Amino acid sequence: MSGRGIYLGLLLLVWGQAVQADQDSDLDLIPSATPAPVTAAPAAAASPDRRVYLENATTQVAATQDPAVPLPAPPGYTWQERLLLDIRQDYPIGQRSRLFLSDRFNLRDEDDLPFPSHEDIVTDFREAYISWRPSDQLYVDAGRINLKSGIALGYNPTDFFKTRSVTEPLSQDPSAQREDRLGTVMLRGQRIWGGGSLTFAYAPELHRPSAIYSNSNLPSFNPMFDRTNADDRWLIKGSVDFGGNSSPEFLLYREAGTTHFGTNLSMGLGQSAVAYLEWSGAERPDLITTAVDYGRETGTLPAGAAPPIPTATHDTFKSELALGLSYTTEADITFNVEYLLNQAGFSRTDWDDWFAAGVRAGPQSPLLDELWYLRRYAQDQQQQNTRQAYFTRADWVDAFDVKLELTAFALVDAYDHSGIAQLSADYYVSDTWTLGAQAVKYFGSRRSDFGSLGTSYSLLFSVAHYF
Amino acid sequence: MDKHNIASRILAAVLLLTLSGAAWAETAQEIVAKTDEVRNPKQSFHNDVTLVSYVSGKERDQDTLAVYSKVDPSNGQFRNLVQYVAPARDAGKRVLLGEGALWFYDPASKTSVRISPQQQLVGQAAIGDVLTVNLAVDYTASITGTETIEDAAHTKRDCWHLELKAADALATYSRVEYWVEQGSYMPVKGKFYSDSGRLLKIAYYRDFSEVLGRMRPTQVIIIDAVDTSLATIATSSDYRYQDIPDLWFQRDYLPRLDAQ
Numbered sequence: 001m002s003g004r005g006i007y008l009g010l011l012l013l014v015w016g017q018a019v020q021a022d023q024d025s026d027l028d029l030i031p032s033a034t035p036a037p038v039t040a041a042p043a044a045a046a047s048p049d050r051r052v053y054l055e056n057a058t059t060q061v062a063a064t065q066d067p068a069v070p071l072p073a074p075p076g077y078t079w080q081e082r083l084l085l086d087i088r089q090d091y092p093i094g095q096r097s098r099l100f101l102s103d104r105f106n107l108r109d110e111d112d113l114p115f116p117s118h119e120d121i122v123t124d125f126r127e128a129y130i131s132w133r134p135s136d137q138l139y140v141d142a143g144r145i146n147l148k149s150g151i152a153l154g155y156n157p158t159d160f161f162k163t164r165s166v167t168e169p170l171s172q173d174p175s176a177q178r179e180d181r182l183g184t185v186m187l188r189g190q191r192i193w194g195g196g197s198l199t200f201a202y203a204p205e206l207h208r209p210s211a212i213y214s215n216s217n218l219p220s221f222n223p224m225f226d227r228t229n230a231d232d233r234w235l236i237k238g239s240v241d242f243g244g245n246s247s248p249e250f251l252l253y254r255e256a257g258t259t260h261f262g263t264n265l266s267m268g269l270g271q272s273a274v275a276y277l278e279w280s281g282a283e284r285p286d287l288i289t290t291a292v293d294y295g296r297e298t299g300t301l302p303a304g305a306a307p308p309i310p311t312a313t314h315d316t317f318k319s320e321l322a323l324g325l326s327y328t329t330e331a332d333i334t335f336n337v338e339y340l341l342n343q344a345g346f347s348r349t350d351w352d353d354w355f356a357a358g359v360r361a362g363p364q365s366p367l368l369d370e371l372w373y374l375r376r377y378a379q380d381q382q383q384q385n386t387r388q389a390y391f392t393r394a395d396w397v398d399a400f401d402v403k404l405e406l407t408a409f410a411l412v413d414a415y416d417h418s419g420i421a422q423l424s425a426d427y428y429v430s431d432t433w434t435l436g437a438q439a440v441k442y443f444g445s446r447r448s449d450f451g452s453l454g455t456s457y458s459l460l461f462s463v464a465h466y467f
Numbered sequence: 468m469d470k471h472n473i474a475s476r477i478l479a480a481v482l483l484l485t486l487s488g489a490a491w492a493e494t495a496q497e498i499v500a501k502t503d504e505v506r507n508p509k510q511s512f513h514n515d516v517t518l519v520s521y522v523s524g525k526e527r528d529q530d531t532l533a534v535y536s537k538v539d540p541s542n543g544q545f546r547n548l549v550q551y552v553a554p555a556r557d558a559g560k561r562v563l564l565g566e567g568a569l570w571f572y573d574p575a576s577k578t579s580v581r582i583s584p585q586q587q588l589v590g591q592a593a594i595g596d597v598l599t600v601n602l603a604v605d606y607t608a609s610i611t612g613t614e615t616i617e618d619a620a621h622t623k624r625d626c627w628h629l630e631l632k633a634a635d636a637l638a639t640y641s642r643v644e645y646w647v648e649q650g651s652y653m654p655v656k657g658k659f660y661s662d663s664g665r666l667l668k669i670a671y672y673r674d675f676s677e678v679l680g681r682m683r684p685t686q687v688i689i690i691d692a693v694d695t696s697l698a699t700i701a702t703s704s705d706y707r708y709q710d711i712p713d714l715w716f717q718r719d720y721l722p723r724l725d726a727q
Contacts (some may be wrong), residue, residue, distance in 0.1 A: 026656075026669050030619060031521040031698050048550055048559040048724075051575070052650030088574065118649065137714060139723065148577050178576040192720050193547040240719060245636060247568045247718070268568060268636040270662060271595075274581050329663050330693065332587040386566045397587050401522055401697060431529075431554035466555040 016100065031043050046265075050089040050170045055464040057082045057436075059169055062456045066445035069358030072368045076215050077110035082170075088127075096134070102127035102146070104180070106151060113216060123222040124167045127183040140189045144223070146183035147201055149237065149251060150322075151264045152277050154391025154411060155340040156383050157280040157320030158262035160253045161203070162382040164227040164279025168215070170460065172422050172440055175407055177394070197242040203233040211298040212373075212380045231256050251280070251288040272329075278322040283315050286344045287385070291377035292370075301370060308370040309353040310452035320384075324391075332398065338391040342384040346449075351386070355447045386449050388414035403428040418444020418451045438461040495608035495629050499645070501652040503601040506672075507545065508601035508679045510694060511537035511711040514703045515552070518592055523696045530554065536599035537711045539565075540576045544604040544637075546716040549597065550724060561724060564598050565716030569637065572721035581719050582605075584639040592689055593697050595639025596668075602645070607629035616646055617673035618655045624648045626655055640667070654684060658692075666692040 026122040059080045104124040129143025146165075148347040150156030153175045159301070165181040186203040210226035231341045232255075239249040251262035264282035269275055288311040295301030324338035345355065349443070354371060361367040393409040405426045414417035420442050427435045438460040444451030513535050518526040531553040536545045547564040551557040557573040566646070571586075572579045584595040602608075611628040618624050624646075631643035644658040657670040669692050672684035673719075691697035714720055 026690070027617060027619070027621065027671075029669065029698065030671060030688050030697050031524045031526075031700065048552060048574075051555065051559060053556070138711065146577050150578065151581055153580070175576065178578055189721065192714045192717050192723070194717070197717050197719035199719065213567055241565075241567075241717065243565050249718075266568065268581075268583060270583075270632065270636060270640055271639060272583050272585045272662065275582050276581060325579075326583065326586070328583050328585045330663070330667060334582075334586055398520075401694060403528060428556070430529075431556075434556060464556075 006018045010240050023347070040381075049091075050223045052085075052089070053464050054083050054086050054467070055086065055462055057084075057460055057462040058460060061458040062291055064442070064451075064456045066455055067359040067454065068298050069082075069361075069371060069467045070363045070368060072372055073214075073452050074112065080104060080108060080110040090145045094131070097130060097132045098375045100129050100131060100143075102183075104167075105357060118220045119216060119218070121237055122168065122179065122218050123221050124182065125223045126181065129183075134434040136195050139192070139465050141190070142186075143415075144183040144185050144228075145188060145201075146181065147186065147188065147235070148178060149249075149262070149264070151266055151276050152278040152322030152324050152338055152340075153393055154324075154409075155320075155322050155342070157278055157322060157342075158251050158264060159382075160233070160251075160255070160260065160262075160280075161228075163383075164230075164380055164464075166382060168218070170462070171424065172420060173393075173407065173424070174411075182224060182228050184233075185225060194241075196238065198238040199236070200236045203229060204234045205229060209294065209298050209361045212376055214325065237262075253280075258284050268451050269320045269325075273325060273327045276322075276324050276326075279319060281317060281319040281367060283317045284344065285315050285340075286311055287320070287346065287378055287383060288350065288374055289313060290344070290450045291374045294377060295370075298381070301373060303371060308367055308374070309357050311350070311351065313461055320344075322391075333394055333396045336393040337392070339388040340384055343386055345378070345384050345387040347387050350448065351415060355452070357455070386415060413444070413449040416444060416448040416451075418442075418448030431460070434466070436464065438462075472689045491495065495610045495627075496603055498610075498627055498647055499606070499629060499631065500603035500606045502654050504568050505652050505681070507536070507570055507599050508706075508708070509538065509599065510679075510708050511535075512679060513705070513709040516597055516703040517702045517704070518597070519700045519702070521698045521700070526669055530557070532597060534597065534599060534714065535709065535711050536602075537713075537716070544606060544635075545599040546682065547598045547600075548711075548724065549594075549695075553668050555587075561595055561721050562598075563716065563718060563721055564637070565718070567637070568599045569594060570665060570718050570721065574722070577722060579721055581669060584637055592701060593639055594671075595637075596687075596689060597701065600639075602631060602643070607634045608645075610633075611644075612641065613649065616656060619673040624653075624655050625650075630659070651682075653682070668692055672701075673710075674725075678703075678707065681694075698713050 010357045030097045041435045061078050064074050069350060085105045088102045090098050092098055106122040108120050127144050127146050129141050129145045131139060131141045133139055147161050148157040148159055161184050167180050168178050169180040184203045187200050188201040207226040209230040214292045237251040243360040245267050247266050249264040253260040260280050260282040264278050266274055266276040288307050292307050295447035296305055297302055321341040322338050324336055326336045328334045333412045358371050396406040399406040407424045408418055422440045424438045429435055440458045442450045442453055442455055478568040484621045516532045516534055517569045518530045519526055534550050535548040535551045539546050549562040551560040559574040565569040570579045570583050571582045578655040585593050587593055609630045611630050613624050615623050626646040626648050629645040631645055633641050640659040641662045642660040646656040648655055658666060661667050669690040671688040674686040675682045676685050689699045
């Protein structure tokens with residue numbers, strides 16, 4: 001054999017051994033244990049039609065020292081102990097109907113409420129409706145229904161039924177707040193076929209609009225239809241499967257004589273990223289005008305109250321937008337980054353006017369009530385207070401290779417860069433027990449969107465048992 | 468080495484090359500397609516997948532999913548609807564591969580969020596690892612060569628060594644090395660890479676059993692190549708043919724799955 005042949009042979013031999021070594025090392029990584037045989041027991045215990053859990057949460061809150069615009073009332077509790085039973089279940093009724101129920105019973109003790117008292121018990125009657133399937137493609141639902149729309153995480157311009165519906169959430173994470181809200185009494189029809197779907201919903205007016213609730217005047221056993229059915233509303237939405245990558249959905253919504261248009265679009269970008277856009281638009285007044293109108297209508301503000309800061313009184317076409325990107329890293333952390341716009345919200349000038357009026361007013365001035373009412377109204381309506389904001393969220397499942405899920409988010413005002421940041425940790429002790437911890441920090445100067453709020457930071461510890 | 472010996476070796480080499488050439492006349496794409504037929508029935512079907520996660524060889528977690536799969540006749544790819552069955556805190560969550568996109572539905576928030584194929588599902592399993600997919604549709608394949616490798620049971624298998632490149636945005640990985648046993652078209656091993664070329668996972672296929680009319684692998688061992696102390700074993704069971712209406716693969720059907 002020539003020298004070249006020997007060299008080639010050796011090369012092949014070495015390569016072969018390298019392949020074999022690589023092979024062996026891969027095989028060594030296979031766990032020696034064999035999975036337990038699959039039995040029906042776990043599946044039967046955890047039905048997808050049912051989720052019931054009992055949770056206890058302890059919260060400590062630190063108030064802001066010396067806020068730039070004094071709060072008209074104390075900011076609320078500094079500690080709270082809350083025990084809640086959360087039930088979501090559906091039951092078959094014959095071959096073509098189901099009954100859906102969703103409720104949360106809260107028992108709470110906090111330093112701004114007497115104990116025991118009826119205020120310590122709050123029931124969130126979220127959903128109760130019957131779903132009937134007259135044909136294979138057609139569904140008719142009637143009752144209290146949580147109808148949600150939107151694909152963004154930080155703000156949902158097309159989630160038209162979100163207004164006034166959020167009840168005492170344990171988390172400030174906007175995506176978690178969607179879980180703790182009241183449904184709307186409505187009649188909904190939906191047709192789903194292989195190429196798309198079409199939904200129609202009508203929610204009747206059942207109650208006069210009511211004043212905004214505070215933490216201390218929530219009723220114990222009351223469905224609070226005044227929060228969800230104070231106006232006639234209807235929604236049409238449809239999605240069409242074009243077979244492409246954009247998955248479009250279009251919405252048409254009407255409330256109080258105003259028609260809103262909306263769309264949800266998303267697009268996959270390779271194996272790890274998704275871009276998405278959620279938009280709605282309508283000819284309507286700005287946040288300041290609608291807040292003052294609502295305050296007058298519900299008697300919270302005097303009948304002749306003028307806006308506490310200058311504002312345009314005429315309607316213009318205003319957009320709400322969430323433009324986002326999600327990306328999953330090789331370490332299995334999913335990041336979302338979003339730009340959020342609410343053209344009806346406070347502009348930079350509005351913020352300057354709000355702070356200037358608040359500082360001028362002095363601690364006993366009735367103007368403070370009106371100024372803070374604008375902020376409370378935005379929160380109650382689940383409407384973004386500021387015109388432009390940024391939102392980012394990170395979710396790490398199986399963090400540090402243990403049964404730990406870490407979630408962090410930050411919502412930042414684009415004008416003054418104040419914001420809210422939250423870090424949550426959920427440790428799954430077992431299939432049925434979860435321990436949770438959460439830290440929330442409001443940051444920014446005294447004269448900023450989030451820095452001016454009554455809360456500086458809060459800490460929460462919880463334990464939950466799933467049945 | 469005498470001339471006769473050299474001639475014999477040249478003849479053997481030519482024969483080997485000819486035989487290999489005959490085998491490789493079957494294109495890489497055809498091999499992957501035949502392997503897809505081994506892994507997946509052609510008709511719509513249901514199966515349960517139990518995912519057991521391991522850390523340093525010790526069991527850490529167990530999750531159960533119900534998977535409903537049906538081929539989309541327009542592109543030959545499977546559409547999937549996945550429902551979390553256990554544990555209780557996740558029961559009722561759903562994942563849809565349809566309309567050219569992946570959606571995650573949480574019954575607690577009652578919203579559907581679009582997700583990427585690499586988003587983590589359970590343990591070391593990405594969503595794309597659990598879904599029923601025909602690799603020949605999502606990837607463009609080429610043959611690297613033939614190799615004899617050991618399978619998960621340390622049995623030597625004569626394999627085609629294939630290189631798969633993502634040809635579709637819904638492909639879970641940018642690149643895959645894939646070992647398929649010659650003759651039987653049984654998948655033996657896969658190595659899965661990220662967009663940046665980093666090795667993410669190693670998979671071994673095992674427990675070949677008679678399922679829905681032919682021998683198929685019923686267990687996949689997924690090893691985390693970044694942190695090799697982590698592994699997940701996905702075991703499929705309760706296979707059955709099931710007629711699945713097309714509307715199941717619409718996003719708005721996700722909240723309706725129980726309403727049957």
